[in-house]
Structure formats: C-alpha cells, structure tokens
Amino acid sequence: MLVSMRLSEKYDVPAELELLYDFVNSLDRRRYVENGVAHAGSDEIDTPRRLEAWMRERGLLQRGGHVDAGDHRAALELRQALRDFLLNPPEDRPQAREAARHLTAASRKFPLMLAVADKGAVELVPVPGSNALGRVLGQMIGLAEMGRLARLKTCASDECHWIFFDRSKPANRHWCSSSICGNRQKTRAYRVRQRRAS
Ligand SMILES: [Zn+2]
Numbered sequence: 001m002l003v004s005m006r007l008s009e010k011y012d013v014p015a016e017l018e019l020l021y022d023f024v025n026s027l028d029r030r031r032y033v034e035n036g037v038a039h040a041g042s043d044e045i046d047t048p049r050r051l052e053a054w055m056r057e058r059g060l061l062q063r064g065g066h067v068d069a070g071d072h073r074a075a076l077e078l079r080q081a082l083r084d085f086l087l088n089p090p091e092d093r094p095q096a097r098e099a100a101r102h103l104t105a106a107s108r109k110f111p112l113m114l115a116v117a118d119k120g121a122v123e124l125v126p127v128p129g130s131n132a133l134g135r136v137l138g139q140m141i142g143l144a145e146m147g148r149l150a151r152l153k154t155c156a157s158d159e160c161h162w163i164f165f166d167r168s169k170p171a172n173r174h175w176c177s178s179s180i181c182g183n184r185q186k187t188r189a190y191r192v193r194q195r196r197a198s
Contacts, residue, residue, distance in 0.1 A: 090150035
C-alpha cells in the first residue's frame with residue numbers, strides 16, 4: 001500500500017505539533033499554480049470513512065474502532081473552530097471572543113485528563129472512552145505552554161489560508177510561502193499603487 005507523506009513531514013513541522021498541524025490543514029483551500037500545474041483544494045476527512053482512515057493512520061483508533069456520523073460532525077466542528085480561531089493574527093486573538101467561545105464549546109466533546117509517565121513527565125491525554133482526536137487539543141495546550149502558539153498562523157493570502165508554523169526568529173511572517181503567497185500579495189499591492197498613481 002502506498003502511504004502518502006504527511007503534511008507535517010512535507011513541511012517539516014516540529015513533532016510536538018504535527019497532529020494539530022495535520023488536523024487543521026486536512027482542509028486545504030489553497031489555489032495556486034506551481035510549475036504550470038493548478039493546485040486544487042481538498043478535504044482529507046470529508047466523510048466518516050475518510051476520517052476513520054486518517055485517525056487509524058495516526059494510531060488514534062483502536063483495533064475495531066469506528067467513526068460514526070456523530071463523531072465525524074464533532075470532528076468537523078472542532079476543525080472549523082480551530083481554523084476560525086487561528087485565522088486571527090496572534091496579536092488579535094485575545095480580543096477574538098466569538099472564535100474563542102466556539103472553540104471552547106467544540107472542545108467539550110474531547111475531554112482530556114492528566115497522564116503521568118513512569119519518569120514523571122506529565123501530559124494531557126483524551127479521557128478513556130472519549131474521542132482520541134482530543135490529542136489535537138493536547139498538542140495545542142502544549143504549544144501554548146511553551147509560548148509558541150503565536151507561531152501557528154493562518155497565511156494572510158485569501159487564496160491560501162494554509163495554517164503554517166512560523167519558524168522565523170522574529171516570528172513576523174504573514175505568508176506560508178514568501179515565494180508564492182507573499183509575491184502574489186506584493187504584486188497585487190504594487191498594481192494597486194500604480195493604478196492610484198496614474
Ligand atoms: Zn499561503
């Protein structure tokens with residue numbers, strides 16, 4: 001069986017957020033042309049069966065475990081709430097009350113509990129019997145604890161909205177790719193300025 005490369009591997013995202021990264025970007029709305037080929041958007045988890053496969057591939061489903069319509073709906077709600085929250089630039093997030101409320105509400109179906117490993121390391125894991133997608137939220141909390149959640153951003157290009165991890169030292173990037181999204185935006189701004197000038 002051909003196993004496709006995970007997004008977090010392709011884009012070299014730190015391991016502590018790969019699940020969160022793959023989950024929020026399972027909806028790909030990017031529209032661009034690369035080497036003459038148009039990139040069409042997609043949704044990796046658009047049906048309960050595809051979500052099941054996605055979770056199984058990441059060890060989030062026990063043997064014989066299934067995803068029903070209710071689980072699927074909750075997962076899509078959680079993804080949308082996460083994307084809506086991350087759509088706000090980091091500096092605006094403290095004021096993004098509505099997005100914060102939605103995310104809080106969507107997370108209710110994914111309860112977490114403390115787990116202490118043999119060597120004393122602690123982490124938040126899904127409560128037994130609950131949806132293992134809660135691990136996505138565990139990673140988000142971990143990221144916030146490390147002070148790195150502000151590095152997880154939505155690309156400022158309307159034709160993209162890819163969620164990227166800003167590894168730049170000053171953490172001031174606006175675009176997932178300066179060569180594609182940054183250039184497109186700069187060219188557009190330049191044209192607007194030219195039109196105004198003439
Ligand atoms: Zn982009």
